[in-house]
Structure formats: C-alpha cells, structure tokens
Amino acid sequence: MNFIDRDLKCVNCGVEFVFTAGEQEFFRARGFTNTPKSCRECRSKKNHRPMRADSKVTCADCGSATTVPFTPRQHRPVYCRACFSEHRSEAESPVCTAI
Structure with missing residues (x-):
C-alpha cells in the first residue's frame, strides 16, 4: 500500500504537523490503527518523566x-x-x- 504525507492538527496545541508516509508505514507495521492526535512536541511533553531525586x-x-x-x-x-x-x-x- 502506498502512503502519502498527511497534514494533521494537534488537539493539544493546535499546530499543524505532517504525518509522513514513513510514519504511516511504521504505524501499520506495528498494528496501530489510529492516526496520531498530538504533534511530536506535545507527545514528548506528555511522556516526560520527572528526574528522580537522589x-x-x-x-x-x-x-x-x-x-x-x-x-x-x-x-x-x-x-x-x-x-x-x-x-x-x-x-x-x-x-x-x-x-
């Protein structure tokens, strides 16, 4: 299946981001069926864990x-x-x- 780049809008910050053909292939290979709703920056903020205090x-x-x-x-x-x-x-x- 051929994929083309798609423009999506982030639900968190409202910025448009590109869901590239390569990312779409990766998603399909991993079995992900939904398109991403957040841009890369918002996803990285969401997944950030605070540093532990030694x-x-x-x-x-x-x-x-x-x-x-x-x-x-x-x-x-x-x-x-x-x-x-x-x-x-x-x-x-x-x-x-x-x-």
Missing part, C-alpha cells in the same frame, strides 16, 4: 556514605546496597517455629 545518606549499619533514589524519613533506617541486601536476605529466610 539523596546522600549514611548507612545505618556500616556508616558508609551512599545515595538512595528517595527522600528518607527521619524515623526509618537507610542502608547502603550491601547492607540492604543482607537485611533483605535475612527477612526472606524461613523461620522454624516447631518446638
């Missing part, structure tokens, strides 16, 4: 400086990667309750 902390077990991908709470201990793995493996080990 926090510098001191490990509660070994005292080494490390970074974590969240803001720690004051009442909860924060561990480095190695100590966190140790705590996780301890928590997952089965506990014998038979007497």
Whole structure:
C-alpha cells in the first residue's frame, strides 16, 4: 500500500504537523490503527518523566556514605546496597517455629 504525507492538527496545541508516509508505514507495521492526535512536541511533553531525586545518606549499619533514589524519613533506617541486601536476605529466610 502506498502512503502519502498527511497534514494533521494537534488537539493539544493546535499546530499543524505532517504525518509522513514513513510514519504511516511504521504505524501499520506495528498494528496501530489510529492516526496520531498530538504533534511530536506535545507527545514528548506528555511522556516526560520527572528526574528522580537522589539523596546522600549514611548507612545505618556500616556508616558508609551512599545515595538512595528517595527522600528518607527521619524515623526509618537507610542502608547502603550491601547492607540492604543482607537485611533483605535475612527477612526472606524461613523461620522454624516447631518446638
């Protein structure tokens, strides 16, 4: 099937954009049946994820400086990667309750 460039209007910003023949072929190959409703700029704004905030902390077990991908709470201990793995493996080990 031959595709031709089509002019579409963005529903978000109202700017006209070209839905190229190559993009149409790509859409057809991926099984997409609808034409895009947003221009490339609006799609990229919509798909943008905020950067995560790394926090510098001191490990509660070994005292080494490390970074974590969240803001720690004051009442909860924060561990480095190695100590966190140790705590996780301890928590997952089965506990014998038979007497």
